[in-house]
Amino acid sequence: MMRILVLPFIVFSTVFFAQKKKNKLDVVSNIETRVIVMKPLGNNYLAKLVSPFYGFGFGGNLMTPLNFGVGVDYNVLFSNVKYGEQSLYGNIGSPTITNIDLYFTHRDVVSEDFSIEEMAGFSYYRQTNLLIDAKNKKIKDNATGFNLGGKALYTLDREGYQQVFVSGKVNFYFNNVYNENPEIKKFYNRSTFLSLNLGYRYNF
Numbered sequence: 001m002m003r004i005l006v007l008p009f010i011v012f013s014t015v016f017f018a019q020k021k022k023n024k025l026d027v028v029s030n031i032e033t034r035v036i037v038m039k040p041l042g043n044n045y046l047a048k049l050v051s052p053f054y055g056f057g058f059g060g061n062l063m064t065p066l067n068f069g070v071g072v073d074y075n076v077l078f079s080n081v082k083y084g085e086q087s088l089y090g091n092i093g094s095p096t097i098t099n100i101d102l103y104f105t106h107r108d109v110v111s112e113d114f115s116i117e118e119m120a121g122f123s124y125y126r127q128t129n130l131l132i133d134a135k136n137k138k139i140k141d142n143a144t145g146f147n148l149g150g151k152a153l154y155t156l157d158r159e160g161y162q163q164v165f166v167s168g169k170v171n172f173y174f175n176n177v178y179n180e181n182p183e184i185k186k187f188y189n190r191s192t193f194l195s196l197n198l199g200y201r202y203n204f
Contacts (some may be wrong), residue, residue: 151167153165
């Protein structure tokens, strides 16, 4: 009697765990590097007083077979104060922005070679400026915001390990500079960044 009960249990367990293993979602990861051109937009000090930013970045994401995933980007961007605007920008120069984007992403597979990804998430910024009168002295400001973007990818090899991509992103920037005049406060606290990225991705 005991053997009769054990046999169906073994069969059921084998089928159950085999099916569970079969349906397991494998997460695919990747790393990527990029060059970036970023232009601040709007009526604010970054858009009016400094040149477009240029820089580089790297990052990666985790993607499930359901084509949803999460990712992170780390970018470093450099600019200069426009000629004649030094008095408005202040006694500082050489603005540099270090930016971290955390985002959710979704992939649309167009063909074997092409795919498109949409992104939306949270942004953190650290802006660094050099004091003009004090050698090697820096002023650092922190800001936050959110980001929206899209990425078009082309696969270079049959296995799908290597891809090149072009992407566009809109980043919203909110600083915490205090001023009693609301117009001045808005001028130094808010900006919108539009960026174009060219990069390389490796999947593993």
